[in-house]
Amino acid sequence: MEEFLKTGERIFALERMFNKREGFGRKDDTLPERLLKEPMPEGPAKGMVHPLEEMLKVYYEKRGYDEEGHPTEENLKELELICIVGLPCHVRAVRHLQHIKFELAPAIKFVIGLFCMANFEYEQMSRWIKERGMEMKDVEKMSTSKGFFNANTGDTKLSIPLKETEARHSKHCQACDDYSTELADISIGSDGSKERWSSVIIRTESGEEVFSELKSKGYIRTKWHYNFLASQNQVVS
Ligand code: SF4
Helix, strand or coil, X not given: CHHHHHHHHHHHHHXXXXXXXXXXXXXXXXXXXXXXXXXXXXXXXXXXXXXHHXXXXXXXXXXXXXXXXXXXXXXXXHHCCEEEEECHHHHHHHHHHHHCCCCCHHHEEEEEEECCCCCECHHHHHHHHXXXXXXXXXXXXXXXXXXEEEEECXXXXXXXEHHHHHHHECHHHHHCCCCCCCCCCEEEECCCCCCCCXXXXXXXXXXXXXXXXXXXXXXXXXXXXXXXXXXXXXXXX
């Protein structure tokens, strides 16, 4: 139940942060004019109108928001709001935002990085696949393995030597030197792993914590894979 309530708080805080970004705040937390100006005609509250300012003050305090009705840094930290999954370049951007103390930074609890060798422009890739007799809309899975780029429709598999794909990499990828998301808490990728398994590099204490918990709850199966730069890695399915 506690976790359920916390999830609600997280959703609400995220909405309030979105509002903040769009310029909404205390002035927009209001009630219909009738409730603020027309006294209640009968009942226990007869003659009263809603004391909006007083109500907002108490409400923001209870929620842990600031005077403008926005979640505070403390509040976001407590809610442990966000897990980010991204490519190495995304994760670098996230770490940079944390470094410069971007507003939502305290809410970022965990970062998962995916292995990435390169990215392709979608339009270019579609044309390229079409030239080889396959339609992009039919492709169910794309992967790289053992020096080949593979596109799979379920019935048909197209394999192209990676060397041939290099000229089609996005330009920014040609200057990228981070394959395994070195700044993530956990890095995951299936390159070089057996079918239905992924290689995992645990990089931080929180990465270790989350991974152990997933393992102990039976959400993942693990087995030792190989030594990688003298450190141990596990494979997960
Ligand atoms: S190779 Fe390209 S897409 Fe992949 S992480 Fe680097 S810059 Fe990003």
